[in-house]
Amino acid sequence: MEKVLARGTEAIAEAAIRAGCRLYFGYPITPQSELTEYMARRMPEVGGVFLQGESEVAVVNMVYGAAIAGKRVMTSTSSPGFSLMQEGISYIAGAELPCVFVNVVRGGPGLGDIQPAQSDYFQATKGGGHGDYRLIVFSPESLQEAVELTMYAFDVADRYRNPVLLLTDGLLGQMMEPVSFPEFVDLDSLPDHSSWALSGTGMRREAHRVSSFDMDPVSLEKKNMLIQSKYKEVVKNEILYEEYQLDDAEIVIVAYGTMGRIVKSVVNQAREKGIKVGVFRPISLWPFPYVQLSKWSDQASFFFTVEMSTGQFVEDVKIAVEGKRPVEYYGRTAGIIPTPNEIFAKLMELI
Amino acid sequence: MIYTERFKAPQSLSGKEFSYCPGCHHGIVHRLIAEVIDELDIQGKTIMVAPVGCAVFANDFFELDGTIAAHGRAPAVATGIKRARPENVVFTYQGDGDLAAIGTAEIIHAANRGEKITTIFINNAIYGMTGGQMAPTTLLGMKTTTTPYGRSEKNEGYPLRVSEILKEIRGVAFLSRTKVTTPQDVIRTKKQIKKAFLAQIEGLGYGLVEVLSTCPTNWGLTPIESMQWLEENMVKEFPIGVFVDKVDKVK
The missing domain is CATH 3.40.50.920 (Rossmann fold)
Structure with missing residues (x-):
């Protein structure tokens, strides 16, 4: 495959598009704004949707909406923005929605600085939001690996109906390296989510009611245990x-x-x-x-x-x-x- | 025959018994939404976004695809759904705590984008689900569990008139404030809900209907007293009317 010189954030964005992602919601934050800007240019070219939200809080809920509609969707942010998204990620995991996040980590805590860091490890891997849930987290060492993991992240998200995070930092995000991009995924070959996604009943089926809400503790525990059994499969199959x-x-x-x-x-x-x-x-x-x-x-x-x-x-x-x-x-x-x-x-x- | 036809339950309601308190207006508004969806023949393509609050159970009462957003985030969730599926009709159902306090950013920006979604906004001047705390729309002097001495403009500020803010936003295609205390009100409200849906169906922009509603339980009044209280107090603070109407005609 032909190699092209690409910048980290843009390589990740292009990989997402090649994976069939046609919805991107984002909010500018250094050092990942180039990913958002790339999507703003690129999505109209491929018939996709780019939308800049009013905050990371809004963005993560837009991601929730697109994911619950059964479409491949992603967002990207950097540490303070990812903190703001934690509420939404908990709801996404609770409602079992597939989607992909990118956190280009910068120095913290608080506003910190904009240089590369790995100080969001706990937040990424131990649950930054509330409740018993897991994010599946991949971390690349090179742009080629970032491209491959980004595309793979969509498959894994779909397979387990769970959010997947690509955890990287400004070093990789700002780096330029030769990359070979895999071919575009055929959109017709993407996993079928029609058994649960919200698309309107079409007057042909029962209503789909999908959320993280259940007032009955017995029933919620049962649901949580089903999610845990899904995580056992993740542990068995997805270690890299x-x-x-x-x-x-x-x-x-x-x-x-x-x-x-x-x-x-x-x-x-x-x-x-x-x-x-x-x-x-x-x-x-x-x-x-x-x-x-x-x-x-x-x-x-x-x-x-x-x-x-x-x-x-x-x-x-x-x-x-x-x-x-x-x-x-x-x-x-x-x-x-x-x-x-x-x-x-x-x-x-x-x- | 005509009588039974008119009063059968709308098809877009699931038939599950409402969980709302006696005298609460959620039930009336639910029915009006369902009637409008039936009349517009959009049940099969409508997706609803329920809020956090008393209407957190609303998905169960409608025979529609639906989800429950995090508190205040319904307009953002609805935006994501609508952008993913522009052919669908998407609406949010939100209370005053949800829409006018924790979700002010989301509602203003969804409206400003002219998002092709519809919002039904229930304003009862109080937090119902959590047990009667102050809402952004709580009236001055009104006692709630968190304003036990009455809401004071010096400490809590003024009742927030959301529709008066939203009417300045250019993405809004239909915007009204109404109530459902009399049969005339109910008929008018239904027409306005229909227009708020038509605003999105016709691609004109964002539609919102604010419905002044009762909360007998947390107001500490009977259902009838609540209606009187709403008429005597809430309407003064929140005048009813149509603020924006870009929808040509009601079909």
């Missing part, structure tokens, strides 16, 4: 991860997204000095590859987590390792990206 030079590794660096890519050069640097290091990179952050990561505790002397936050992702690494080996942590926050040299120096300290 990459193992890099782990075969003989005595030290396992664990990192995700853009950090997962940066630490690979640390591995190369260490291996030149004869230190046997590898990388375990979760691609699905929920479901988290606990079992797959845990396996390496037989071989590794310790795990070394690197992330652009004060220590969120490291908690999942510790859950996976179950105290069998030490789990070290190094991170920067507030939009500062650790350099390979800095990480290497920390690694040398630990040895």
Whole structure:
């Protein structure tokens, strides 16, 4: 396939369109406004709908509306905007609606700054909204992977009738890289949601009443348990991860997204000095590859987590390792990206 | 025969018994909406968005595809549905807390976009479902559980006249304030609801009908006293009338 030079946010937008997404609702926020702007230009070209909402609160509810109508829909935002969307995401998960979110994470908390960060990990993977629900979360290390995961995210959302989040940061969002785009999905081949979606009864069927509301605790618990059983299937089927030079590794660096890519050069640097290091990179952050990561505790002397936050992702690494080996942590926050040299120096300290 | 024909339940109602309190006007307005949908022959393509509040159960009372939006977000949800399915008819049903407090941003911007949706706005000057707290439309001096000494403009500000705000918005194609306390009111209200639907069906823009309604339970009045109270107090604060009408004729 032909490669084209693309910017991160725009590559994700184009991938969504190729996946059959014809509805995009957005609100400008740095560092992802280029995605919104790309959609504003591109949607009319493909007969789709672009709408700039009055707030992220409105946008997430527009996404709810389009998803409940049974159509592929997405939005993108950055950390403060994603916080505003949490109420809507809880309702979307409760009503079991498929849709795709992109959070181009920036430094926080609060207004923070606009530089790349990974400090929304808890919010993304542990539930930022209220109630027993899960977001399925994928995090890419490159633009090519971002394109593929974006397209895949729509399929996964449809398969489980659950929102899917592409969690990335301004580093990837603003980066330019050669990308090869898969072909456009045939819109007629998209999954059929007519058994539940709101389309009007057409006077041919019973009314579809879809919401997250149920006043009867017995019935709501039953519904919640059905959603949980769906999540068990997600855990069984949707775990994605990459193992890099782990075969003989005595030290396992664990990192995700853009950090997962940066630490690979640390591995190369260490291996030149004869230190046997590898990388375990979760691609699905929920479901988290606990079992797959845990396996390496037989071989590794310790795990070394690197992330652009004060220590969120490291908690999942510790859950996976179950105290069998030490789990070290190094991170920067507030939009500062650790350099390979800095990480290497920390690694040398630990040895 | 004519008698029984006229008073059978509208097809667009599901037949499920309403859960509303005696004397509450939700039931009358539900029936009028259903009659309009029947008469316009749009039941098969109408999608409703219920609110949070007493009408949270409204989906069950209509034989229509429907959902329940988060508190105040019905116009945004309806926008998403309508943009995804422009061939459908979409309406929101919202109370004063939902529309005039927590959802003010959504209602103003849906109206301003001239969104091809319809809103039925129930204004009873109080929060019903949560047990009688102050609404943005609560009258000055009116006692509620959160204004136990009466609403004071110094502390809580003034009753919010939403329709007077919305009438300045150019995306609005039909806008009225009405009531259902007398048979004449009911007939007028039905005509206005029909126009608010026609505004979207004919692609003219956003339509909203505000209905002044009773809440005997939380007002602490009997149904009949409530009607009198509405006539004597609410109509003064919220004058009835048609504010915007771009719909040529009622079919």
